[in-house]
Amino acid sequence: MTNVERSVPKTLKLMDPSVQFRRSKAQCLGKADLSRRGSVDEDVKEIVQLLNSRDQFFTTSSCSGRILLIDGDSSGFEVQKQNCCWLLVTHKPCIKDDVMVALKKAGGDAILKFEPFILHVQCRQLQDAQLLHSVAIDSGFRNSGITVGKRGKTMLAVRSTHGLEVPLTHKGKLMVTEEYIDFLLNLANQKMEENKKRIERLYNCLQHALEMETTTKSQPKIRERNNLLSTHKKGRNPETVGDRCIAGQNDSKPEEDDDDPGFSVSLFPEEY
Amino acid sequence: MTNVERSVPKTLKLMDPSVQFRRSKAQCLGKADLSRRGSVDEDVKEIVQLLNSRDQFFTTSSCSGRILLIDGDSSGFEVQKQNCCWLLVTHKPCIKDDVMVALKKAGGDAILKFEPFILHVQCRQLQDAQLLHSVAIDSGFRNSGITVGKRGKTMLAVRSTHGLEVPLTHKGKLMVTEEYIDFLLNLANQKMEENKKRIERLYNCLQHALEMETTTKSQPKIRERNNLLSTHKKGRNPETVGDRCIAGQNDSKPEEDDDDPGFSVSLFPEEY
Numbered sequence: 014m015t016n017v018e019r020s021v022p023k024t025l026k027l028m029d030p031s032v033q034f035r036r037s038k039a040q041c042l043g044k045a046d047l048s049r050r051g052s053v054d055e056d057v058k059e060i061v062q063l064l065n066s067r068d069q070f071f072t073t074s075s076c077s078g079r080i081l082l083i084d085g086d087s088s089g090f091e092v093q094k095q096n097c098c099w100l101l102v103t104h105k106p107c108i109k110d111d112v113m114v115a116l117k118k119a120g121g122d123a124i125l126k127f128e129p130f131i132l133h134v135q136c137r138q139l140q141d142a143q144l145l146h147s148v149a150i151d152s153g154f155r156n157s158g159i160t161v162g163k164r165g166k167t168m169l170a171v172r173s174t175h176g177l178e179v180p181l182t183h184k185g186k187l188m189v190t191e192e193y194i195d196f197l198l199n200l201a202n203q204k205m206e207e208n209k210k211r212i213e214r215l216y217n218c219l220q221h222a223l224e225m226e227t228t229t230k231s232q233p234k235i236r237e238r239n240n241l242l243s244t245h246k247k248g249r250n251p252e253t254v255g256d257r258c259i260a261g262q263n264d265s266k267p268e269e270d271d272d273d274p275g276f277s278v279s280l281f282p283e284e285y
Numbered sequence: 286m287t288n289v290e291r292s293v294p295k296t297l298k299l300m301d302p303s304v305q306f307r308r309s310k311a312q313c314l315g316k317a318d319l320s321r322r323g324s325v326d327e328d329v330k331e332i333v334q335l336l337n338s339r340d341q342f343f344t345t346s347s348c349s350g351r352i353l354l355i356d357g358d359s360s361g362f363e364v365q366k367q368n369c370c371w372l373l374v375t376h377k378p379c380i381k382d383d384v385m386v387a388l389k390k391a392g393g394d395a396i397l398k399f400e401p402f403i404l405h406v407q408c409r410q411l412q413d414a415q416l417l418h419s420v421a422i423d424s425g426f427r428n429s430g431i432t433v434g435k436r437g438k439t440m441l442a443v444r445s446t447h448g449l450e451v452p453l454t455h456k457g458k459l460m461v462t463e464e465y466i467d468f469l470l471n472l473a474n475q476k477m478e479e480n481k482k483r484i485e486r487l488y489n490c491l492q493h494a495l496e497m498e499t500t501t502k503s504q505p506k507i508r509e510r511n512n513l514l515s516t517h518k519k520g521r522n523p524e525t526v527g528d529r530c531i532a533g534q535n536d537s538k539p540e541e542d543d544d545d546p547g548f549s550v551s552l553f554p555e556e557y
Contacts, residue, residue: 193460
């Protein structure tokens, strides 16, 4: 789905924020999808639909995760996806032969990348973004973060730490063996699988959190109990999040955040 | 520098937020540095000092960027930095021989990574985090994001999109040639150089933004003019940020964000 922010009329800036949010949502979801694919990826449809069915959210862009082979120039600097040739892109597991065929077209520095799930969500209020951020962290998307614009536009980017970036050719010349590419694709496919599990986890956590939110809003006593729970919550015990939201062992330790500069950094919103 | 949140007394939770922030800052900066290195990396000292000299910020963790060789198990899943052996870590450019020597100790799946600059900053208020976030985006750190905790604790994570993650051995067996490792290290060293430039750019942008903020606070007319400027600012023209903050061409286009799922997504705070 595409971000249509630039086409939102200036007059909206003078409106009541919630009215402005509703209009921006209607306008964004009403627009044609301008992405290369032209539609939301299959694996994220459920999450996108769940978010867009709620008044406080709408999604502005998403990618379920993909294996990408790009042919960049040989300057050695960061490849710009727009200026380079896409030799191969797939949202499904990939076999060596596909890559070998695609590599025949490489004239520069081809790089194989695994890019994990990414989702951008516009949120009505900061507290909506906080809820979503907490759910994203619980689900293992530890590089997620909120953006708040000068005029209060609030976005959440759901980002994973789960990547792979491997140069394969230099000036068109293959630098690695076929055996290595085979090994590499096994890793990339495993990351794709793990990525899919995280997306499912995110969906379950989100569904659960939104249900909890609805319940607690209508039942103050439960809200108090949950506040008490979250105050005592340490180390992100999944049980306190509910059995429909089981964070994998690999995701329950802040030490494993790829942000981690070699020591423990707690980035869990609810511990703040 | 280390995050000492877990040792902040419960009583602080009842305090006035700005008093609590001052106390947390004093406590955090007063603590021993528990990082592997035991001190702030040379290349980020200036930024860390600049931020900590301001009432509205303190840094909780940082890494200037590094080339890392880790030996993980051969399960193929995401390597956990804590459970694996660090064969090599350097914050300076690296040569092939260093890696070849370190690889002799690899018994599992060794991975060479370039990890760019990362910085976590606790901010007194959301608007302080917004300013810092805007500066980070301007400087090319496009995966930066804000975290706001349930009790209002506001953090900014400055993150780059600028990485490299390349498996080199499988079950101790080298999967690539020495020539490839040489080529790879050239890339990693170039990324290290680019990373350093971005850190310098961040420092200049930050210094400039903090000066602007101080000036505008004391001179309302300038504030009006700047608001007008920022309203008209499109496409992050560096000139409007000032000549001490020149965003490189590669960093001035939202299309080049690694979040980009194949189309333009504007994530620039000031355009919101």
